[in-house]
Every structure is written in C-alpha cells, then in structure tokens.
Amino acid sequence: MxxxxxxxxxxxxxxxxxxxxxxxxxxxxxxxxxxxxxxxxxxxxxxxxxxxxxxxxxxxxxxxxxxxxxxxxxxxxxxxxxxxxxxxxxxxxxxxxxxxxxxxxxxxxxxxxxxxxxxxxxxxxxxxxxxxxxxxxxxxxxxxxxxxxxxxxxxxxxxxxxxxxxxxAQPCDLDDVRELARAFVPKVKIADDLLDAIRAQSGGRARRIVVNLAHAAELARNTSSASLDLNAWGGERFFTGEPPKPRQIELYANKSVRAA
Missing domain, CATH: 3.40.50.300 (P-loop containing nucleotide triphosphate hydrolases)
Structure with a gap:
C-alpha cells in the first residue's frame, strides 16, 4: 500500500x-x-x-x-x-x-x-x-x-x-497493522492491543485499517496524547464498513403527531 x-x-x-x-x-x-x-x-x-x-x-x-x-x-x-x-x-x-x-x-x-x-x-x-x-x-x-x-x-x-x-491476497495481520501505523500515524505510539482491535474490527482490510488509524490520530491530537491503547480508545466507534442501521423514522413521526 x-x-x-x-x-x-x-x-x-x-x-x-x-x-x-x-x-x-x-x-x-x-x-x-x-x-x-x-x-x-x-x-x-x-x-x-x-x-x-x-x-x-x-x-x-x-x-x-x-x-x-x-x-x-x-x-x-x-x-x-x-x-x-x-x-x-x-x-x-x-x-x-x-x-x-x-x-x-x-x-x-x-x-x-x-x-x-x-x-x-x-x-x-x-x-x-x-x-x-x-x-x-x-x-x-x-x-x-x-x-x-x-x-x-x-x-x-x-x-x-x-x-x-x-x-x-490475505487479510492484514498484526505485523501489517504495525507497518501501516508506522507509515500513517508516525507521531503516535499505538499499543498492540488497540492495533489488534483495529485489525479485527476492520476485517483485516487495509483500506478500513487506514481509516481507523486516521481516527486514532485524530483522537490522539484532540487529547494531546503521544500514545494510545485500547483503554484510551474507550467507547470510540471503529470503522467497519458497515452502513448504519435503519432509523425508526415513522415511530418518531407518530410520537410527534401524538404530542401535538
């Protein structure tokens, strides 16, 4: 890549x-x-x-x-x-x-x-x-x-x-994710537990891994952190490529009608 x-x-x-x-x-x-x-x-x-x-x-x-x-x-x-x-x-x-x-x-x-x-x-x-x-x-x-x-x-x-x-072609393993992190997020030290979670949540797909690494870089920048691990990631969402679930638009509409 x-x-x-x-x-x-x-x-x-x-x-x-x-x-x-x-x-x-x-x-x-x-x-x-x-x-x-x-x-x-x-x-x-x-x-x-x-x-x-x-x-x-x-x-x-x-x-x-x-x-x-x-x-x-x-x-x-x-x-x-x-x-x-x-x-x-x-x-x-x-x-x-x-x-x-x-x-x-x-x-x-x-x-x-x-x-x-x-x-x-x-x-x-x-x-x-x-x-x-x-x-x-x-x-x-x-x-x-x-x-x-x-x-x-x-x-x-x-x-x-x-x-x-x-x-x-094979899905990325942990070594590959480390290489991507060194290339794309060189200023942030990302722990293996977070890298492996990114690998798993990305399905081993390099394109998705890079998106998650970009989010990790943003998180580190926003928190003024030089390093990140899975605990620091906290409740941040991983990019998995899956679309969001359908919202219950009709339910919301019905509630607003009743409230009126």
Missing part, C-alpha cells in the same frame, strides 16, 4: 501482500517459455491488491490498466496502447489494434501487463482477447479481481489451464 500524507511519508508500505505479489510477478517474468504466462491475484475489496500491483508496476515497468464498467474490446486495447504512449485511430479494426498491442508487449517480454478489475472482462465475454495477447506476445499477464475471479475463469476452458500462479 502506498502513502503520501501530511506526515511526509512517501512510498509503499511493506505489507505481506506486496511481497507476495512481487514474488508472483517475478515468477512469471522469469518462467521458462514453455510455461503458462498468466498470474491471478484475487481477494475481497480492501485487501490492498491494487496498491500491490502499483508497487509491482513501478518496480518492473509493467503496463497497468484498470478496466472500466463501460469498456469494450476497443476501449481495452486503446487503454493498453495509451500506457505505451501511443494512440489508436477511433475506428481502427479491432484485429489491427490487437496486433499493435501484441507487438508492443512482445518487444520486451520482461514487462508484464497488469489488468485490474479483470472480473469485468470475464463478465462481458472479453477475456479471450487477453488470452490471445498473452499467447502471441509471450509477455506475462497478471489478472486482478474479486474473490470470485478464479471461479469465473474456470468457466472459460481456454483460460483457467493457462494460469501459472494463483495468489489469494
């Missing part, structure tokens, strides 16, 4: 998922030519998949695109070429566009193609064009998606047996 905040911390946070994503990336880059060229990273939202992929992009000069809801095959191919710094004519034939992408990736097969939100390509029946690009270029391709992405790929016969490495 990367960070650039008012705390003047710059760069990625060394979470375990970042290290595992990099290991998968290098395994694909360094694989023998006869091995499959796809890697798949999957997990629920908030596990830090995107941040891990951005770190890998910076380290390996990978081409990275994030699939949009409205994308077509043409949109996808144009986005890849845009990352190469090239443009494609609006009405260029899809076959010609694919040929240009294959040639660009094939020029340096140590540069992976990272496709975030790859579930959308499978849902729209567009994943075959990614398979064609990988096979003809020889470049490694990493697909990133939600937890059901592997199951979706199993429905595409020519895809699932071309995956060399499946990487299920």
């Amino acid at each position: 990367s960070n650039k905040t008012q705390n003047n911390y710059h760069g990625p946070v060394a979470l375990k998922n970042v290290a595992s994503f990099m290991a998968m990336t290098y395994r694909l880059i360094e694989r023998p030519p006869h091995l499959p060229g796809f890697g798949v990273c999957h997990a629920p939202s908030g596990y830090g998949k995107t941040y891990a992929s951005i770190y890998a992009q910076n380290k390996t000069r990978a081409i990275r695109v994030e699939v949009g809801d409205s994308w077509t095959r043409r949109s996808f191919l144009r986005a890849v070429m845009h990352e190469f710094g090239e443009t494609i004519k609006e009405r260029a034939p899809i076959a010609d566009m694919a040929t240009r992408v294959i040639a660009a990736l094939g020029d340096d097969t140590s540069r992976p193609l990272i496709v975030d939100e790859a579930d959308k390509l499978v849902d729209k029946g567009m994943i075959e064009i990614v398979r064609e690009i990988q096979e003809k270029s020889g470049a490694p391709v990493i697909l990133i998606g939600e937890e059901k992405l592997p199951a979706k790929l199993l429905t595409v016969e020519r895809m699932h047996n071309r995956v060399l490495d499946w990487f299920p």
Whole structure:
C-alpha cells in the first residue's frame, strides 16, 4: 500500500501482500517459455491488491490498466496502447489494434501487463482477447479481481489451464497493522492491543485499517496524547464498513403527531 500524507511519508508500505505479489510477478517474468504466462491475484475489496500491483508496476515497468464498467474490446486495447504512449485511430479494426498491442508487449517480454478489475472482462465475454495477447506476445499477464475471479475463469476452458500462479491476497495481520501505523500515524505510539482491535474490527482490510488509524490520530491530537491503547480508545466507534442501521423514522413521526 502506498502513502503520501501530511506526515511526509512517501512510498509503499511493506505489507505481506506486496511481497507476495512481487514474488508472483517475478515468477512469471522469469518462467521458462514453455510455461503458462498468466498470474491471478484475487481477494475481497480492501485487501490492498491494487496498491500491490502499483508497487509491482513501478518496480518492473509493467503496463497497468484498470478496466472500466463501460469498456469494450476497443476501449481495452486503446487503454493498453495509451500506457505505451501511443494512440489508436477511433475506428481502427479491432484485429489491427490487437496486433499493435501484441507487438508492443512482445518487444520486451520482461514487462508484464497488469489488468485490474479483470472480473469485468470475464463478465462481458472479453477475456479471450487477453488470452490471445498473452499467447502471441509471450509477455506475462497478471489478472486482478474479486474473490470470485478464479471461479469465473474456470468457466472459460481456454483460460483457467493457462494460469501459472494463483495468489489469494490475505487479510492484514498484526505485523501489517504495525507497518501501516508506522507509515500513517508516525507521531503516535499505538499499543498492540488497540492495533489488534483495529485489525479485527476492520476485517483485516487495509483500506478500513487506514481509516481507523486516521481516527486514532485524530483522537490522539484532540487529547494531546503521544500514545494510545485500547483503554484510551474507550467507547470510540471503529470503522467497519458497515452502513448504519435503519432509523425508526415513522415511530418518531407518530410520537410527534401524538404530542401535538
């Protein structure tokens, strides 16, 4: 997970998922030519998949695109070429566009193609064009998606047996939370009991953990505290991602009518 905040911390946070994503990336880059060229990273939202992929992009000069809801095959191919710094004519034939992408990736097969939100390509029946690009270029391709992405790929016969490495991103553990706290709240010493409570209440999701750490920093600032533990947290609410429960609006309205 990367960070650039008012705390003047710059760069990625060394979470375990970042290290595992990099290991998968290098395994694909360094694989023998006869091995499959796809890697798949999957997990629920908030596990830090995107941040891990951005770190890998910076380290390996990978081409990275994030699939949009409205994308077509043409949109996808144009986005890849845009990352190469090239443009494609609006009405260029899809076959010609694919040929240009294959040639660009094939020029340096140590540069992976990272496709975030790859579930959308499978849902729209567009994943075959990614398979064609990988096979003809020889470049490694990493697909990133939600937890059901592997199951979706199993429905595409020519895809699932071309995956060399499946990487299920893991929820943050206490060590990861400590790293996030050091990065995002460096001026506050947060005790392990509070960090572990934040981890549990956040479901191990890095995005939620960061929100809770921001609240911890605010609490420390408001109380002029240099350190916090679970006891100091007191009755503060944890951010869990759950929406508030519905209010009994009609009950309130009926009471006001009777009072009138």
